[in-house]
Amino acid sequence: MDTLIRNCEKLSKHQNSSSTKTLLSISQAIEALQTARNNISSGSTPNTDDLVQAKQQVEKAQRQSDEHIRELYTNVSKYGKHVEKAFKLDLSTVGESKAFEDKRDELGYAILQHFLREGDFILAGEFARENKLDLPQDTKTKFEQMYGIVSKIRAEQHQLEDAIQWTVERREELDIQGNTGLEFTLHRLRFLQLVENGQATDALEYARLWFPRYSKDPGRMDEIKHLMGIFIYAKRLQSSPYAHLFTDQRWEQGARMFAAAFCASMGLAAMSPLGVTIDAGASALPVVCKVSGLMRDRKVEWSQQNELAVEVPLPDSMHFHSVFVCPVSKEQATPDNPPMAMPCGHVVCKASLEKLAHGVRPGTVAFGRFKCPYCPVMSSMADAKKVYF
Amino acid sequence: MDKINIDNMLAIEEPFIKVPLEQLRRAVRHTQKQVERETEAVSAEMAEILKSQYRLAPEELQSKLDGLIERLQTLRQDLERVTQEESQLIQRSKLRAADLHKLKGFESTTQPEFQHWCRQRLDRVLIDYMLRSGNLNTAQRLVESGSLEHFADTSLFAQVMSIESELKDAHSCQGALSWCAENRGALRKIQCSLEFELRLQEYVEMIRAKNTPAAILYAKKHLSPWSDTQMPRIQRAMTLLAFSPSTSCPPYKAMFDEARWTGLANEFRMVIFQLYNLPAQPLLHLLLQTGLSALKTFACLSEDPAEHNRNCPVCQTETLGKLAQDLPLSHHDNSNLVCRITGEKMDEDNPPMRLPNGYVYSLSSLTEMSATLDGKVKCPRSGKTFKLSEATKLFIS
Numbered sequence: 001m002d003t004l005i006r007n008c009e010k011l012s013k014h015q016n017s018s019s020t021k022t023l024l025s026i027s028q029a030i031e032a033l034q035t036a037r038n039n040i041s042s043g044s045t046p047n048t049d050d051l052v053q054a055k056q057q058v059e060k061a062q063r064q065s066d067e068h069i070r071e072l073y074t075n076v077s078k079y080g081k082h083v084e085k086a087f088k089l090d091l092s093t094v095g096e097s098k099a100f101e102d103k104r105d106e107l108g109y110a111i112l113q114h115f116l117r118e119g120d121f122i123l124a125g126e127f128a129r130e131n132k133l134d135l136p137q138d139t140k141t142k143f144e145q146m147y148g149i150v151s152k153i154r155a156e157q158h159q160l161e162d163a164i165q166w167t168v169e170r171r172e173e174l175d176i177q178g179n180t181g182l183e184f185t186l187h188r189l190r191f192l193q194l195v196e197n198g199q200a201t202d203a204l205e206y207a208r209l210w211f212p213r214y215s216k217d218p219g220r221m222d223e224i225k226h227l228m229g230i231f232i233y234a235k236r237l238q239s240s241p242y243a244h245l246f247t248d249q250r251w252e253q254g255a256r257m258f259a260a261a262f263c264a265s266m267g268l269a270a271m272s273p274l275g276v277t278i279d280a281g282a283s284a285l286p287v288v289c290k291v292s293g294l295m296r297d298r299k300v301e302w303s304q305q306n307e308l309a310v311e312v313p314l315p316d317s318m319h320f321h322s323v324f325v326c327p328v329s330k331e332q333a334t335p336d337n338p339p340m341a342m343p344c345g346h347v348v349c350k351a352s353l354e355k356l357a358h359g360v361r362p363g364t365v366a367f368g369r370f371k372c373p374y375c376p377v378m379s380s381m382a383d384a385k386k387v388y389f
Numbered sequence: 390m391d392k393i394n395i396d397n398m399l400a401i402e403e404p405f406i407k408v409p410l411e412q413l414r415r416a417v418r419h420t421q422k423q424v425e426r427e428t429e430a431v432s433a434e435m436a437e438i439l440k441s442q443y444r445l446a447p448e449e450l451q452s453k454l455d456g457l458i459e460r461l462q463t464l465r466q467d468l469e470r471v472t473q474e475e476s477q478l479i480q481r482s483k484l485r486a487a488d489l490h491k492l493k494g495f496e497s498t499t500q501p502e503f504q505h506w507c508r509q510r511l512d513r514v515l516i517d518y519m520l521r522s523g524n525l526n527t528a529q530r531l532v533e534s535g536s537l538e539h540f541a542d543t544s545l546f547a548q549v550m551s552i553e554s555e556l557k558d559a560h561s562c563q564g565a566l567s568w569c570a571e572n573r574g575a576l577r578k579i580q581c582s583l584e585f586e587l588r589l590q591e592y593v594e595m596i597r598a599k600n601t602p603a604a605i606l607y608a609k610k611h612l613s614p615w616s617d618t619q620m621p622r623i624q625r626a627m628t629l630l631a632f633s634p635s636t637s638c639p640p641y642k643a644m645f646d647e648a649r650w651t652g653l654a655n656e657f658r659m660v661i662f663q664l665y666n667l668p669a670q671p672l673l674h675l676l677l678q679t680g681l682s683a684l685k686t687f688a689c690l691s692e693d694p695a696e697h698n699r700n701c702p703v704c705q706t707e708t709l710g711k712l713a714q715d716l717p718l719s720h721h722d723n724s725n726l727v728c729r730i731t732g733e734k735m736d737e738d739n740p741p742m743r744l745p746n747g748y749v750y751s752l753s754s755l756t757e758m759s760a761t762l763d764g765k766v767k768c769p770r771s772g773k774t775f776k777l778s779e780a781t782k783l784f785i786s
Binding site: 001002004005008009011012015016019022023026027029030033034036037040048051052054055058059061062065066069070072073076077079080083086087088089091092094095097098099100103106107109110111113120122123126127130131264267268269270271273274275276277278279280281282283284285286287288289302303304305306307308309310311312313314315316317318319320321322323324325327330332334335341344345346347374385386387388389 | 391394396397398399400401402403404406407410413414417418420421424425428429431432435436438439442447450451454455457458461462464465468469472475476479480482483486487489490492493498499507508510511514515518519522523524525526527530531534668669670673674675676677678679680681682683684686687688689691696698699700701702704705707708709711712714715716717718719720721722723724725726727732734735741743747748749770781782783784785
């Protein structure tokens, strides 16, 4: 890419000089013509020199501008070659999928959800109108509520009351979800805010009101004890050991944490599903493209297969379901071919187990018993237990 | 797996970089032709004037020269405008390349700056989709809110839509034909017969208007140049003269069909996209299709809502789930286990533990749970309680 940037700069210089020169030669031609015209006075013979001069200038303008523009075109082509080198993928090999035919509305709703989730309610309304979609009112209301609270956290005054109230009201629900961090984070933010504003007494009262409920949690108590020391430095926070607690990002982090908890409580995804899919697609598309390019000769269209031909590497944050691949058969586990655990703890799929069991000759002492492929422990079909990931 | 694969990220951005380049190429070509034409004309006239200078009255001479001056002045004005456009297109190319160059500076997918870049890419892809579908207000808003003027090809799509609407609504081939004339060389390279189709349609309209003599002249002038590649269709076109617009004979009825205008508009769109290196399907479609496939698992298809993960896009049954219906499942060469409680990976560092009822959770989540439940754990899926010691470790090679 930096090659391209450099070439753009070169091209820009060329274009500048080429156009300046072209305009100049045309201006000169115009001037010569104007001189010739102005020197014609009625009743006298025409001034041949002027006319010849004008003709020469016009021809010069013709030659020069042609030359300059050709040069510019050559330079543009050179830049074009650099661009060609930078991109080798042919997207047309994956462009024939019919998977989205007749699904325009579903796609519209997916986009609409995304706009609502991002808090862009006017945009959502505009998009719904342009596509004659119904704005899903309850989703809109939920997100409006969320943004009401989140924008207060993000605003200049950083108001936390609504967020704290919402969180306290749903204490039990959050505990079940395993989310005990949110309430404490919000209380800590408020506590620090009060100290920062010089309201030491209020801060102390706030601590007395909200911190005791963490008395059974040793980790939290350590942090609280550390926090309480802040009163010594109340007048010179920036130079205190507590300065690192007062970063600008803390509000954004708090807002995000709240948004994630809010979405979880509403059964909504933490991140925009559309955004996650596009990011997954950015990894998947080049991979599918390359493979499709190879499959082209066999007239096999990628989207009509049951399964993708290759694995698309995705970051851990995009693994939402467990996928078990049998280490023996390399097949994915399905409801009909579930993963089974042998007593040693190794897991293979049922089909592989059956193959292992039937590999032993009937009538021998060891009938139906087999050794685990990965360790010396013996097992049988009956010993293997189903596993639900 | 948090590293960023830059080559893959860049691979899909070809149209992003190529469109301003193509626009620039055409602008320079257009200038070249215009300058050639005008300077040649002025030059020829000057030669004429010199030859006949003694036969012309001074006023005549003056007015001829005035004409030439005006012509060159108009040319200069046009050039000044085009120069601006060219320089903007180069600037745009540079800004886009610079945006892609930013990728080199990111280290991991979890970096906030990278995530911000991805959000911008999503906006770009959405703007492209909106422009293609004619949702201009939405596109405009997205451009403004993200300050993405240089990353959106608004002018190109405006041109596409104006010619399309001229074809579809006004039933006129004028704009399309002048576009074909400007791009004849490129169209010939891809062996495109759009110009022929447009000429044919104008011919059909003349017959529809019962203007037979004009139709025949038109065919002589505009259809016969295509005789080496389109002879059978030209012959059919000539036969059309014998039929009336309300005919029911199938091949000729099809030629009179008003729906052909929409067909022409679609073909124009396809051709201009091809010339500008834009994919036929919007990039949004391509990214969503491959993305959904890469995320789709058996669990997403399950009728049991307990199998669905609220964070998984494919499990959004009403919207993305429906879009993913006909798409392939993801392929995996290796196991990838995710704890149902925390959503975290289960591997040697955080091994999967099997409870006596068969359900599996990560060691870390069970340990944390047992700390609050007095050494016991409660399976979220079945509701049964067990002792932590009853969980057995599993080994996934």
